[in-house]
Amino acid sequence: MFDFFTGDHFSYIAAILTTIAFIPQAVQTIITRDTDAISLEMYICFCTGVFFWLCYGVHIGSWAMMIANSFTLVLSLIILSYKIFNERKKA
Template sequence: MSLEWIGALAATCTTLSFVPQAVKTIRSRDTRGISLLMYATFTFGIACWFGYGLVLHSWPMIVSNAVTFVLSATILALKLKHG
């Protein structure tokens, strides 16, 4: 029996929990309260999780980390531009 559904549930929850903050930051362009070092490290970590998901052929890891990477990289870019 595959337990891939647990990974899918976890990936969905963690990715969805990130979306409201990302949307708020993208809309407002306000990055004053965001740590550049934290977002740079977080974005790099998400890229690593994405790569790990590719190696394991784990679609929950691949999809969730691809979405989270796009959101976090966007916020990081906004921080670099407006920070």
């Protein structure tokens, strides 16, 4: 799967990094419960986008895309949930 001779490794490293990036954000949000600096619109837009990437993964039958996007979707939905909860508490 990993092919360092074709340049495809760029996409594997990229996919891994942009997927795991949401782990520290989700952990920080769960621990601190602080979402003030986080944009609600960003996470609504992002979660919807990742959902469509997941649909595309299912459509083309790519397990890598399905797994990576399911993982990102769960993490970004956790962050979005905290944000919505905090916004409703404020209102």
